[in-house]
Amino acid sequence: MAITDFDPNSIGLxxxxxxxxxxxxxxxxxxxxxxxxxxxxxxxxxxxxxxEKILEASxxxxxxxxxxxxxxxxxxxxxxxxxxHVKKNDYLRHCAELIISDLSEGGQTLDNLQxxxxxSEINQSCSDLNDWIFNQAMNLYKQGxxxxxxxxDHSTPLGLMKAAGxxxxxxxxxxxxxxADLREAYExxxxxxxxxxxNVLNEVPEMKKLVQVGIRDYCDEEYDRIQSExxxxxxxxxxxxxxxxxxxxxxxxxxxxxxxxxxNVYISFDIDGLDPKLCKNTGTPVQGGxxxxxxxxxxxxxxxxxxxxxxxxxxxxxxxxxxxxAIDASVGAxxxxxxxxxxxxxxxxx
Numbered sequence: 001m002a003i004t005d006f007d008p009n010s011i012g013l014x015x016x017x018x019x020x021x022x023x024x025x026x027x028x029x030x031x032x033x034x035x036x037x038x039x040x041x042x043x044x045x046x047x048x049x050x051x052e053k054i055l056e057a058s059x060x061x062x063x064x065x066x067x068x069x070x071x072x073x074x075x076x077x078x079x080x081x082x083x084x085h086v087k088k089n090d091y092l093r094h095c096a097e098l099i100i101s102d103l104s105e106g107g108q109t110l111d112n113l114q115x116x117x118x119x120s121e122i123n124q125s126c127s128d129l130n131d132w133i134f135n136q137a138m139n140l141y142k143q144g145x146x147x148x149x150x151x152x153d154h155s156t157p158l159g160l161m162k163a164a165g166x167x168x169x170x171x172x173x174x175x176x177x178x179x180a181d182l183r184e185a186y187e188x189x190x191x192x193x194x195x196x197x198x199n200v201l202n203e204v205p206e207m208k209k210l211v212q213v214g215i216r217d218y219c220d221e222e223y224d225r226i227q228s229e230x231x232x233x234x235x236x237x238x239x240x241x242x243x244x245x246x247x248x249x250x251x252x253x254x255x256x257x258x259x260x261x262x263x264n265v266y267i268s269f270d271i272d273g274l275d276p277k278l279c280k281n282t283g284t285p286v287q288g289g290x291x292x293x294x295x296x297x298x299x300x301x302x303x304x305x306x307x308x309x310x311x312x313x314x315x316x317x318x319x320x321x322x323x324x325x326a327i328d329a330s331v332g333a334x335x336x337x338x339x340x341x342x343x344x345x346x347x348x349x350x
Contacts, residue, residue: 008072035149158196213273217284264308269315274290
C-alpha cells in the first residue's frame, strides 16, 4: 500500500512502521533513527527501551493534527533497532554501574586497573556510537532525507548534531530540559548524558547559539558556564515561572526565547523538561517543568517565525519496571508525532 492510499481513520496496523503507517525508507521523506542506549545514565535505567515502547504506543495515535495537517503523507519511517547496539548497551551499562557504585563509595576509578579499563571501553564505545550516527545521518542526507533521532539517553544525539552542522551549516539548538547537561565528563564518562551540551559547545563548530528552556537542576560549575558563555542563553524554569506569576503570558516568553535563535534550529527535547506527572519513569525526574501543550505551542511559534527546523531528537523516555504503566510511552509517541509534523511543515518548499 502506498502512503497516499492509507486511510488515516482506520486502525494502525502493528505490522506497519511508526504510527501504523505503511512507510518504507524509499517512500519516506523523514527518517527516524532509534538509538537504544543508556550506558552512562546516573540514576534510573529504562531509557534504552524508549524507542521500542514509543513504537508500540504510536499505533494508537490519531493522525489528524490541527497544527500541521496531512504531512504524514510524505512518509515517516523509523529504521530497525540495531541489535548490536542493544547488546553492547546492556554489557556497558553493567560496567558503568560498577564504576558509579565505586565512586559512590569514595573510590577513584583511575586507581583501579579493572575499572579504568572498563571506563576506557565505555568512552571508546560511546565515541564509536557518535561516529555511527553521524555516518548514518550523512548517508540519509545524501539521499535527500530529513533526519530525526529517538533515544535512549541524552548522550545519543551528538552524532546527529554534528551531521546537521556539516550538512546545513551554522545553526542553533533549542534545548528543552530539566538539566543543563554542561558537566565535563560526568562521573568520568566523556560522553555522559549529563555532558551532551558541554560536548556540543566544544565539538560542533557550526553550533552558534544554545538556547536552554526549563532548566531547574544544575551544579555550580554549570551555572558558571551559563553566566560566562556567549553562545549560551538559559531560560531557567524558576525565572519563567516568576515571569508568569508577575503577569507575562506564555506567548511573550516564547517570543523572547525565539528571538535568541538563529534561522536554522535544531530541537533537542529531553522528556524530563515536562512536568514529571507526564514522564514519571524518566531517568532523573525533577519537579516543575511544562505541560506538553506549552512546548508544542513554543515549537509552533518557532515554525511561524520563519525559522527552519533542520533536525531534532527526543530522548529519555522510559516506562519503568511496570509494562502496564504506559503514560510515558503514550506521551512520548504523541510528542514525537507532532514534532515530526512541525518538522515537515518547517521544511515545506525547501
